[in-house]
Amino acid sequence: MTATVNVYLDKQEYGKDKVRLLKVHKDTNVHRVDDLTIRCLLSGSSFTTSYTEASNKAVVATDSIKNTCYILAKSSKVVDTLELFAAELANHFLNTYGWVEGAHVTIIRHRWARMIIDGKEHNHSFWRDGDETRQTEIFIKRGPNCKGRRTIDLKSSIAGLLVLKTTGSSFEDFVRDEYTTLPEAKDRVLSTCVDATWEFNVPAVDSVNVLSTLGQIPFNTIYDSVRDVTCDIFAKDESASVQATLYKMAAKSINNWKWLERVSYALPNRHFFAVDLNYFRGTKNLQEHADVYQPVADPSGLITATVARSLSARL
């Protein structure tokens, strides 16, 4: 029995997720590695019938999409710049399959730090120095009227950068009412797991110019810089709140880089509460006496914001 037709396919994207890939750069005997997890999703009106009429005529198998990731990783010269490799992949799908209207590629890079052996960086041995990842997400679309044009939405992120400072953070002067139990804190432990995202301002370009246009943006330097700014401000700011520190971090990176349009942070406030030890022989461990804390995994605060370049700054 056919379903009643008071519905329509509103949107669709399909492809391969969690394609795992390790690229070893062997150009010298000091090897470098890029350990990636890739998602490639395709979209376009030609795929509608694969959902609504069970027709696979336009469907590029997700297995072929996976193979493409490996084939391009073999030939690519830019795997170590996530944004450019993501653009190469997305562009490939648009150039190869004329009916694909949008290619949406997300790449996560997992950390491998060089081992120090006998006091020296080792040529080909690495260790996982944390769960933090670098990520990028690109969505390249064919121009609606001019098929040779491409519009590019591009953003990159740091996810899971776990940081902690033991002083230089306060939280005072907040609302006190009958719901409040939290004491004012002049000096507290501050810890968060940073998710930072920066959105690039990329003009629409002709299909042949996608990679050369993006090639002008110093993506790896921007990533290093946003990470440095995050750590620098986290460490040096006399923080009045997570909100105030977040704003300084985001504003600084927008001011540093003309390519950045918006910078967002999501900062969980991982609480460390001083343990009240007064019950044990009057032991003082609160306020200025605190040095034993209880980390509280749940619940955590969550402070999020996006800071954007103002229109006047674009002129």
Ligand SMILES: O=c1[nH]c(=O)c2[nH]c(=O)[nH]c2[nH]1
């Ligand atoms: O930096 C903070 N911001 C808050 O909004 C908040 N709320 C809270 O209980 N502790 C904190 N800390």
